[in-house]
Amino acid sequence: xxxxATATVFALDIVRPGSDVVVRCRGKLVAGxxxxxxxxxxxTIPGAKRVVLDLTELTHMDSMGLxxxxxxxxxxxxxxxxxxxxxxxxxxxxxLGITNLxxxxxxxxxxxxxxL
Numbered sequence: 811x812x813x814x815a816t817a818t819v820f821a822l823d824i825v826r827p828g829s830d831v832v833v834r835c836r837g838k839l840v841a842g843x844x845x846x847x848x849x850x851x852x853x854t855i856p857g858a859k860r861v862v863l864d865l866t867e868l869t870h871m872d873s874m875g876l877x878x879x880x881x882x883x884x885x886x887x888x889x890x891x892x893x894x895x896x897x898x899x900x901x902x903x904x905x906l907g908i909t910n911l912x913x914x915x916x917x918x919x920x921x922x923x924x925x926l
Contacts, residue, residue, distance in 0.1 A: 819843055822850060829859040836867040839875030848878045855882075855889050862918065866897035871905060883915065894918045 820843040823834040831854040839847060855861060863879070871879075879895075886893040894916040898906065906912040 831858045831861045834864045838870040840872045841874040844874045844878040851882050852885055855886050855891050858891050860892045861886055862894045862896055864896050865902055871902055
């Protein structure tokens with residue numbers, strides 16, 4: 811996948827308020843962008859007490875995206891960091907429910923909830 815095509819598929823913004831990290835995800839978390847996503851988020855884990863993945867603008871996630879979030883969860887736990895999800899859209903919530911992962915992740919709110 812070309813860099814131009816990758817840029818239109820998925821984007822993220824990372825904000826560090828204190829010891830927390832908020833990662834705002836936009837677009838489609840699919841094969842081809844997952845490794846970049848993993849590396850960017852993984853680098854924020856050392857020194858963070860909590861990493862919040864804000865999925866408000868995430869429109870689609872395939873099995874590679876799901877696997878990447880599970881990898882981040884495992885990495886954060888081993889580093890003593892809490893990985894949390896916020897603002898799950900209906901499709902993402904359904905995917906996590908079908909795979910029985912909804913109960914694994916800490917979800918801290920729905921659209922409109924302030925988390926900072």
